[in-house]
Amino acid sequence: MKDVKEAMEAFHQRLRDAGLKSTRQRDVIVETFFKIDKHISVDELLVEARKQSPRIGYATVYRTMKLLVEQGLANPRRFDDGQTRYDPEFDKEQHDHLICVDCRRIIEFDDDEVLARLNKIAADHGLKLRRRSVEIYGECQVTDCPHKAN
Ligand SMILES: [Zn+2]
Numbered sequence: 001m002k003d004v005k006e007a008m009e010a011f012h013q014r015l016r017d018a019g020l021k022s023t024r025q026r027d028v029i030v031e032t033f034f035k036i037d038k039h040i041s042v043d044e045l046l047v048e049a050r051k052q053s054p055r056i057g058y059a060t061v062y063r064t065m066k067l068l069v070e071q072g073l074a075n076p077r078r079f080d081d082g083q084t085r086y087d088p089e090f091d092k093e094q095h096d097h098l099i100c101v102d103c104r105r106i107i108e109f110d111d112d113e114v115l116a117r118l119n120k121i122a123a124d125h126g127l128k129l130r131r132r133s134v135e136i137y138g139e140c141q142v143t144d145c146p147h148k149a150n
């Protein structure tokens with residue numbers, strides 16, 4: 001994420017608007033989440049946040065992510081590995097994902113032609129596109145992928 005400081009300010013502002021207080025643990029979790037800026041799960045975020053603040057518990061991370069989703073600062077995604085992963089939604093355009101079914105690599109893409117097509121499909125069905133989620137699952141073509149089938 002480009003501007004973690006700005007994202008933290010937006011977070012604090014939204015907490016105030018909701019009449020909630022920021023806590024040190026919550027701040028560590030949110031800041032870590034914005035800094036890492038990739039499709040992280042609650043389990044992974046817990047490991048990272050504990051490097052800063054070892055007493056953070058799973059439930060706190062879970063509730064904090066739920067709060068960020070409610071505030072529109074995080075977008076939950078489920079790619080088919082059974083985990084919910086979160087994308088920061090602060091300064092990014094919406095984007096889509098490619099997922100390697102072998103090594104679970106997640107790549108982001110944003111393609112104007114795809115978007116134009118989706119807008120057209122939505123319009124043809126009487127909808128104005130608001131959110132979208134395009135996921136492409138593929139076999140790994142990276143030669144040294146350690147998880148490649150055979
Ligand atoms: Zn993403």
Ligand SMILES: [Zn+2]
Nearest residue numbers: 100103140145
């Ligand atoms: Zn791979």
